[in-house]
Amino acid sequence: MANALVFIDNPGAALKKSSLELLTLARKLGETAVAINGELTDDVAATLGAYGVATIYQPSVEDLDDYLVAPKAGYLAAAVAASGATAVLIENSPEGKEIAGRLGIKLNAGVITDVVGLDADGTAHKSVLAGSYNTTAKATTPVSVFSVKANIVETEPAGAATAPTTAKVEVPADAAANAARISSRTEKPASGRPDLSEARIVVAGGRGVDGDFGPLEELADALGAAVGASRAATDAGWIGHDAQVGQTGVTVSPQLYISAGISGAIQQKAGMQTSKVIVAINKDAESPVFEIADFGIIGDLFKVVPQATAEIKKR
Numbered sequence: 001m002a003n004a005l006v007f008i009d010n011p012g013a014a015l016k017k018s019s020l021e022l023l024t025l026a027r028k029l030g031e032t033a034v035a036i037n038g039e040l041t042d043d044v045a046a047t048l049g050a051y052g053v054a055t056i057y058q059p060s061v062e063d064l065d066d067y068l069v070a071p072k073a074g075y076l077a078a079a080v081a082a083s084g085a086t087a088v089l090i091e092n093s094p095e096g097k098e099i100a101g102r103l104g105i106k107l108n109a110g111v112i113t114d115v116v117g118l119d120a121d122g123t124a125h126k127s128v129l130a131g132s133y134n135t136t137a138k139a140t141t142p143v144s145v146f147s148v149k150a151n152i153v154e155t156e157p158a159g160a161a162t163a164p165t166t167a168k169v170e171v172p173a174d175a176a177a178n179a180a181r182i183s184s185r186t187e188k189p190a191s192g193r194p195d196l197s198e199a200r201i202v203v204a205g206g207r208g209v210d211g212d213f214g215p216l217e218e219l220a221d222a223l224g225a226a227v228g229a230s231r232a233a234t235d236a237g238w239i240g241h242d243a244q245v246g247q248t249g250v251t252v253s254p255q256l257y258i259s260a261g262i263s264g265a266i267q268q269k270a271g272m273q274t275s276k277v278i279v280a281i282n283k284d285a286e287s288p289v290f291e292i293a294d295f296g297i298i299g300d301l302f303k304v305v306p307q308a309t310a311e312i313k314k315r
């Protein structure tokens with residue numbers, strides 16, 4: 001009987017790093033099953049085997065993506081019943097957190113969000129107040145639902161690979177009854193850069209870029225990084241709102257966060273202060289961003305950033 005169930009939504013051709021992190025953590029809790037939504041390719045199945053997954057569940061219906069999250073919670077509730085899982089691990093994205101909440105209600109399960117660590121007994125370490133503190137929490141219900149932040153664990157395949165069995169899960173007929181159906185979508189052109197929320201390196205710009213993200217994009221591409229922004233930059237229309245890091249944007253926790261032309265307001269810090277290493281570039285030596293920076297460069301970003309890019313490209 002599975003102890004942990006990991007939800008993997010639309011993996012595409014290969015599993016995202018955040019999914020591999022969930023699988024790595026789940027193994028600590030015991031036998032792992034996966035509930036997948038979307039196509040299960042041979043490569044994805046092989047990777048799941050490499051991560052020690054015992055069972056892969058798939059929904060009996062193919063239209064879960066035609067709705068907002070409610071039917072996915074219905075699917076997961078059915079997958080928990082099928083697997084006997086006592087822990088469910090979901091990505092800590094806005095959608096993941098909504099699914100976790102809905103699933104918690106369906107299963108009468110304790111829900112712990114913003115998880116940054118999990119012990120074998122199901123004790124969770126949870127980031128609170130935008131990463132200012134970590135707390136420890138354990139649900140007292142038979143099933144626990146965890147939404148887990150990205151970049152909190154090194155991904156690690158299992159010692160011995162498994163050959164997972166696959167099984168269909170009957171999605172309750174009423175799962176979509178009261179759900180909002182998506183009427184249209186706007187596809188974002190692919191940037192070729194990693195997902196902001198799970199990138200290992202983020203290069204972020206603020207009002208100081210003065211409308212020109214070009215130098216930051218070049219640095220990001222040299223480093224294989226995602227591009228982020230302060231709200232001042234997104235509000236000015238210099239970059240899309242999906243690049244906004246902060247209290248009302250994306251929360252990131254990369255290995256390296258390069259902040260350029262950002263003053264470090266509390267709402268910006270809320271989204272990036274758990275980054276492992278913070279490098280700040282700002283021409284104002286008194287800027288509050290230097291209070292949270294591990295390395296500070298006082299200077300004009302239009303001089304500093306191209307120099308850094310040129311140096312990195314030489315290596």
Ligand code: FAD
Nearest residue numbers: 206207208230231232246247248261262263267268283301
């Ligand atoms: P500024 O504060 O204007 O700072 C620009 C910095 O660039 C300055 O420090 C300046 O010295 C430096 N600079 C200028 N030119 C150069 C140059 N050539 N080279 C180097 N440095 C230069 N903000 C967010 O970021 N994310 C959020 O999610 C968010 N949510 C919010 C929610 C609420 C409810 C509210 C009220 C505010 C929120 N904000 C958020 C806005 C936040 O308060 C700040 O206004 C915003 O973060 C400021 O952006 P900034 O640092 O780019 O701009």
